[in-house]
Amino acid sequence: MNYLDNFILIALPYLALAVFLIGSIYRYTNRKFQFSSLSSEFLEGRRLFYGSVPFHWGVLFVFCGHLLAFSIPKAILAWNSQPVRLMILEITGFIFGISMLVGLINLVIRRYTTPRLKSVTNYMDLAVYVLLILQTFVGLWIAYNFRWGSSWFSTILTPYLYSIFRLQPDTTAVVLLPWTVKLHIATAFTIIALIPFSRLVHMLVYPLNYLWRPYQQVMWNWNRKKVRSSQTPWSLQRPKNT
């Protein structure tokens, strides 16, 4: 059992993070054409709503929840010190988790019952669905059975994750957690490792920049104003166009 624990809690995280980092950067710099959300709305534009919308809002909230517990554990604990606030946090988190699961199930049903979508479905889609459903289901199971997750995440998991990032993995507390939690950790890192090989890359390129760029974009192949002037030297900044 100890070997398995070490693999799941130490080897897998480092492997997954390395694959994720190298893979994503490689794909972004060398396979940019393949960076896409691979929207299938064009082929099926009605049922997608009942899948994509609950799933994405759910996953965004749940992801941010994990991120907060990871980055500001003390604040979470302080918030949770009052039972009412703890309940609010846990219940909203659970609702968004359910929304994620419902959305996912709708997405799966939609994809495998629409003939047109067969032509844009591959095994990687299946792998992503299976992992996400497993992850969401186990997450909800843990939230329901081992209360209250938001508190013990901040006290047990956050230090463990910190220790991973500090390159001094400390698993003394985590190994004592039930196997469902270890499964949740294992699936999480598997999903992270899978990002560069699947359509999940789309979440890395969320178009935040849209908020502050001007609406219209004009691009010049080269700066003719400077070409015409005899005072400008040869070397100018290369136009960026990718």
Place this chain on the structure above:
Amino acid sequence: MDVRSQVAMVFHLDKCIGCHTCSIACKNIWTDRKGAEYMWWNNVETKPGTGYPSKWEDQDIYKGGWEKRNGKIHLRGAGKRRGLVNIFYNPNLPVIDDYYEPFTYKYLDLIESPEGDDQPTARPVSLVTGKPIDIKMGPNWDDDLGGTPDYARHDPNMKNLSPEEQEVMFQLEKMAFFYLPRICNHCLNPACVASCPSGAIYKRGEDGVVLINQQVCRAWRMCVTACPYKKSYYNWYTGKSEKCILCYPRIEAGLAPACMHSCVGRIRYLGVLLYDASKIEQTASVDEKDLVKSQLDIILDPFDENVIRAAKENGIADSTIHAAQFSPVYKFVKKWGLALPLHPEFRTLPMLFYVPPLLPVMATVKKVDNKEQLDKMHPAAKKWNDNWLYDTSTEELWGSLDQIRFPLKYIASLFSAGDEEMIKDKWKKLMAVRIHRRRVTVGDVSNEKAEEVLRDAGINAETADAIYALTSLPKFEERFVIPAAHREQAIEMMDFTGDTKGDTGFGIKSQVKRGI
């Protein structure tokens, strides 16, 4: 004044014969690929009709283009807030059924079927699923008014017509229609560019061609919604949007775009327009009734000294200014005032202009009582139970303009945001040219009448001859005045050839560093 140059176009609708050669030329070069089969960057529609995709002009359905709210223009169905909130599911995205499901036929069955009593048939198969399908729609399902009850009667431009006027149109479905070839308009205020969250779409500074960078597109699919002309298409296979590129590789080499080069009716003209880029937003934000005028005002006179000076300051090449002076587009749009943008009320400032068609105009339909006539006919003869008279006599000079077969309102809703006087003005000119040329060639029109017509239309005989020459007799070089691309300068800028000359020599881009 911020002078820029735009490669703009004019389509002369009277000359279009609806042969679809343009569409085929484009398809064969650019969109004969998986995921792009359904795309027709160039398509030709029959008007009245619902078009491609079905009812694309109805922005209550598709939410394309800009709308003016509180004095400012906003994207109707996309934009920063809407685009980012609706990114997981775009409620206004047209789906494949709004275009058509692409298909082919199992031709091999014709050859390889075993011998039998029946003729073998080639069954249609979907190019999406590969399975046999019942074809429900095609890119020109309503060509030449086919299936009028389902298509022409649902034309969004009929919305403002009275029931009586519509009745005239329905009467017309037996005899009058025209073709509307469409490509991307390479707009000055493109909604597609503004809607793209990842910033993949851009307008080229040098010639105004609007392009989608395939490396940056992430399939957020907002441009498909935002383009009111539905000229940005989603490739369902690659997960990237694509659109007309105005054959920029051809333009840069001095060739006409494929659709224009191949045009059988020779309806297409391409040339440079100089415009004032600092006024784009202001121009697109005026009241609807002033839109066409303000769009024409933004286009500058390439002979004006000040414009030329400002253009040179902006780095526009002499050859481009020269091309602008000879531009057939400038002549049609500004000098003669004959061409109008399609649906200016979408506020994207399209740079493709149309000479509104005169052909279905020059006759009237009158309601008459045919009963007496019908009674006289032999009982066995086939009788048409219609009480309309198709009248082509032109007794009065402009008589037919007021009671034409095609309600003015219909053409006005296409080309002038509803301004009927503007259409009338173009038609008068077109008609005056015809009457004047008839005087010259046939000679059965009196001089007084021809002069009166010309004066009324506000042109002189010389202009009429020039319009006639560029309409009917233009040579290739007169239809397409393509500015030199000056790629040699661009390459110098991109690759630092000057720097490498004394180092590795031309052609080698990387610096030589020993050992690395």
